[in-house]
Amino acid sequence: MWSDQELVEVLRSSVPYCLVVALPLLLLLSPVPVDAAAEFTVYRLQQYDLHGSAHGSRSSLVNVEARSLDAGSVGRRCVLARLVDLTPSHYHRLVTQGAAALLILLPANITALTEEHHMLVREVEAAMLEADTQMAVYLAHETQELLHIYESVRTATNTDSATSAAAALMSSLSTDGYQIVVGGSQSKLVPDMxxxxxxxxxxxxxxxxxxxxxxxxxxxxxxxxxxxxxxxxxxxxxxxxxxxxxxxxxxxxxxxxxxxxxxxxxxxxxxxxxxxxxxxxxxxxxxxxxxxxxxxxxxxxxxxxxxxxxxxxxxxxxxxxxxxxxxxxxxxxxxxxxxxxxxxxxxxxxxxxxxxxxxxxxxxxxxxxxxxxxxxxxxxxxxxxxxxxxxxxxxxxxxxxxxxxxxxxxxxxxxxxxxxxxxxxxxxxxxxxxxxxxxxxxxxxxxxxxxxxxxxxxxxxxxxxxxxxxxxxxxxxxxxxxxxxxRDPEWVFYDVTRASMAAYAVKPAAFDFLLTLGILAYLGVIYVFLQYFPKLYVMMVRLASPHKTKAH
Amino acid sequence: MTFFHFGNCLALAYGPYFLTYKYSGMTEYGAFWKCVQVGGMYLLVQLCKMLLLATFFPTLDGPLEASGLFTELVKTTVDFGDVMGMSVVLSRVPGAGHIKVLITGLGWAAADLLLTRALPLWVGARGLEFDWKYIQISLDANISLVHHLNLALLVWLWWRVDLAPPVRPIAAVLLAGCVYRPLLPQVLALLLGSQPAGFTLLAANATTTLCTALIASHMFITHTCG
Missing domain, CATH: 3.40.630.10 (Zn peptidases)
Structure with missing residues (x-):
């Protein structure tokens, strides 16, 4: 009963094949879990057509990595910016560089801003509403959580300009990157408005x-x-x-x-x-x-x-x-x-x-x-x-x-x-x-x-x-x-005025690669240890023997 | 984070188990099937433990902080079931002493890994979100392997009739220490004032487990050479 060699043989020969079939199936069937580091409500920029010309943001879906405003390249990234830091020229730069999304953080007390900031905010608003863009633009109230993400993205952005690749990689170990995701459906016309x-x-x-x-x-x-x-x-x-x-x-x-x-x-x-x-x-x-x-x-x-x-x-x-x-x-x-x-x-x-x-x-x-x-x-x-x-x-x-x-x-x-x-x-x-x-x-x-x-x-x-x-x-x-x-509407509005945005802490692909190397080295050490275990054992026996003779 | 990350965690968690099985001479004994049987025993023991816990500590779903060190101590005492299960397995697995210990320890640890750590890794490590937690779980699996080998070795030593009398109390103490290992974070919290978490806790676990392992292997060597 204890040593059923035939059964072992059958198992041994069939298990790999079963795995080949079962693993991909499992992978396909199981949904990717979605626990976010942070989820918050965001408000989308206006999207409307007036007299045939489009205004505001054309897009409502986001699934890209976060960058801060001073990042070198923002193409296909989500830019995080505080309202007071944003200027119309920034905005136009983001649009021309093809940023995928922009998240603007609104200060908790918006009326407490100085008059100059008010002027600036109005200019930015006018710039955003003047023309249309493919970029998804969202606004959110600052929270502790969001500020933390913002700060961490800013430090991560600064490492873009690190002196060497190794330095950049090392700093990626300690700081988190963020993947910004807004799901749901693409914005569409408000029906029968x-x-x-x-x-x-x-x-x-x-x-x-x-x-x-x-x-x-x-x-x-x-x-x-x-x-x-x-x-x-x-x-x-x-x-x-x-x-x-x-x-x-x-x-x-x-x-x-x-x-x-x-x-x-x-x-x-x-x-x-x-x-x-x-x-x-x-x-x-x-x-x-x-x-x-x-x-x-x-x-x-x-x-x-x-x-x-x-x-x-x-x-x-x-x-x-x-x-x-x-x-x-x-x-x-x-x-x-x-x-x-x-x-x-x-x-x-x-x-x-x-x-x-x-x-x-x-x-x-x-x-x-x-x-x-x-x-x-x-x-x-x-x-x-x-x-x-x-x-x-x-x-x-x-x-x-x-x-x-x-x-x-x-x-x-x-x-x-x-x-x-x-x-x-x-x-x-x-x-x-x-x-x-x-x-x-x-x-x-x-x-x-x-x-x-x-x-x-x-x-x-x-x-x-x-x-x-x-x-x-x-x-x-x-x-x-x-x-x-x-047939020829003078004005048209689009839906998705608010959405739920999720920020996932992520590491760059290079980090995973580094991790693999580390794990391989670790397994190598264990392999060597096991290979030399008999020798090690003999050594330990030798060490223990004089002790034993003394004890008895 | 990605499927690649899941693969990394899996390699880190299961690699040492595979290497241990492959290169410690167990393959020569065709021990795979026996390890599976040991795993079955593990399942049975866990079921009994759960029944016991459910019978005597029915309010497990209360707030975690409320339960004091003493109740935790009593609850962990149920883990002596593991010792008993291992005793039974050790008495029924044929073979030389060290092979017995290896099969029991590895089988037990592998079953533990499969049942307690595979699911969190599967659910968590593939998600978009990166967390050091999954690397920690994988490393903890490695510590757990040493721990279970350790436990098996101590149980085996305990049942030796010809064990030197002065060694026996040491074995008993170590055995108890191994069983009450889950209480380590609470004890450390009492000693240090704050409960260690993450890599610190992992390091503390690793240190105690490795120390116990060294002492236990020394006892094994003195016993077998004596």
Whole structure:
């Protein structure tokens, strides 16, 4: 039973063949395990097409080795960079050198950066969104883990320029390289994307069709390098806040017969403000081109609200100076008077519409192009300062006191124009602009990032809530959904706005080779030891013998 | 990390076993099948040990830190099952003394390697992630080979009737030391204040195992030449 030679022979002859079949099968069947050193959430750069030209990052998949920004060659690598270190020229260099991916680390407190850094970040954002690239670009918040990886990649990169191959190999023993992986599926079109316009109106006293109209417009979407980081508190959360507060106050005045003006008011929360004001464009098409809608048939002016969240200045941007006798001019005068009372600088900024450009800079230009008197009220000096549509535009940048004061000035100027009298007296019994309601509107609008693709669909909670608020204060509040043309879409957005990125610690192939050599040497030593064991044994016996004779 | 890395680990873990089998004269005795049988015995003993542990220490899945040195000590005492299993095997394997010891030790160690270390290597070393852990597991397998040969040798010595009386207590102490070897990190933690890990622990294991091996082989030599 103990020595079954035949069985041993059978086993010995068949086992190798079994192994030849079984091992490859096992290899094929067993999945490669995926425990990552670190996994973290990353936010992808915008990817969209506007007027046929592509913007942002075309790719969402990554499976390459990490390098730092100062590495000599970054081709087919994932570059790790901190936001403050990145400049537009860096970015262009990465694109031209064919880096496979870029991971930007955002500092924990992004608003604490200096003004110079803010400028730089805006420039980088503009550079990233200006054109399209095959590089996958991701942004992530700095964590301890991520910083550790970043530091280790930086030291590893420095060894690229080591004096000798041996030195580089030695340092690879102590430091880790990282393989950066983002799986999932390649980004694709957001199917059936919709942009919602939310509108409401307050009808004046008398026959509605014969009364003039003032339209108040604010686009409610936000923009930034990454959709998931586009909080847009100032641009254009502040505009929405002012509009909602105006709607709240005016709805009370319209409800009372004594203060019911002979004037219609239209409110529009337009969508797609950052993709060439698609919401306003659609609104104009609906109400000007369709003959059955009299809403915009006789408008005094359209007041667009954009970026009012801080500062000591209000600027009325116009494309054509209003005539002395026009309602627009009298609103401006009212604004000037109310502004000087509150200690604000109020000025009119004139900028002609550039018809050569595909996109309009301010929202009022859409209205001006249709020959409607319109202007945009903003704290900014111009449309292209970079402050609009940036990931830096977070809730913390809003100066609530300034926003409240701005709202007060706008509200009293509007009322002054509507009633053609000073309105100091009527701001009582709950009609005043209150900081409490300003705060609540602000909390609502900054409750989620508002890039257009995130607000798509009929069930977007933010759009539904805004609609509910407008229906509370105005009549006939409704949502209109617009879609891009199927065959020749003006705008197209892509999905994968956030992903899970994994970083695996890896060693270079040379390290494995070195390890093999080491193991072979070790096995060689054992072989020699076993070969000489009999001699060693004899030696030990000789050593032990005199000891033994002494012991006995 | 890669399949190549897995191959490296495998070579490091199994190479010494193969070399030991090939070049220590066991092939001349056709000992392969016997080693397999010893492995079967190992399986049986592990099963009994597990049953015992499950019966008397049912809350093994509690927090690891909570269990003190004493409970660990009691649990490790179950490993005397290994000693008993080896005794049985040694009494049934025919052949000269050193061949008996080699077959038992190698068979036992190989079965241990196959059952406890092959799976972690297979699952871990092929992954994308690099970790020194798998090299450590492989090196630990080599130490484990020496340890099991050691254990077999001591058990064999213990059952010699003609063992010199002054040597017997030393053998007993070494045997106990070998059985309680898994407690080494905890004991070191008590002595040094911090528990060694990684290569330090490996070095500590290797040192104690090699020292025991030297003493045991010396005892073997004095016994056989006496």
């Amino acid at each position: 919709t942009i919602a316009n939310i509108q409401g109106k307050l009808s004046g006293y008398g026959v509605e069709e014969q009364l003039p109209t003032i339209a108040i417009v604010a686009h409610y979407d936000a923009f930034g390098a990454a959709p998931e980081l586009a909080w847009g508190a100032d641009s254009n959360g502040s505009g929405v806040v002012v509009l909602l507060e105006l709607a709240r106050i005016l709805s009370r005045l319209y409800a009372s017969p004594r203060t019911h003006p002979r004037l219609n008011l239209a409110f529009l929360l337009s969508g797609g403000g950052y993709i060439n004001y698609q919401g306003s464009k659609r609104f104009l098409e609906d109400h000007l081109d369709a003959s059955d809608s009299p809403l915009l048939s006789e408008t005094y002016y359209t007041l667009c609200l954009d970026t009012l969240g801080s500062g000591d200045a209000l600027r009325l941007h116009v494309s054509k100076r209003p005539k002395e006798t026009s309602p627009g001019h009298s609103f401006y005068q009212a604004l000037e008077e109310e502004g000087s009372k509150a200690g604000l600088v109020v000025e009119m900024v004139h900028r002609k519409i550039n018809l050569q450009e595909d996109t309009q800079a301010w929202e009022h230009e859409k209205y001006s192009m249709r020959r409607l008197p319109a202007f945009t009220l903003s704290r900014l000096q111009g449309p292209k300062t970079g402050e609009r549509g940036s990931i830096l535009d977070t809730r913390d940048t809003i100066d609530v006191a300034a926003l409240t004061r701005n709202t007060e000035v706008v509200a009293s100027a509007l009322l002054r124009h509507i009633y053609n009298t000073s309105v100091d007296g009527i701001f009582d019994n709950g009609l005043a602009v209150s900081e409490k309601s300003i705060l609540s509107w602000l909390d609502l609008i900054t409750s989620q990032p508002r890039s257009p693709q995130l607000l798509s669909g009929k069930n977007s909670p933010l759009v539904t809530t805004l609609h509910q608020i407008l229906s509370r204060y105005t009549n006939e509040a409704r949502i209109t959904y617009l879609k891009a043309d199927k």
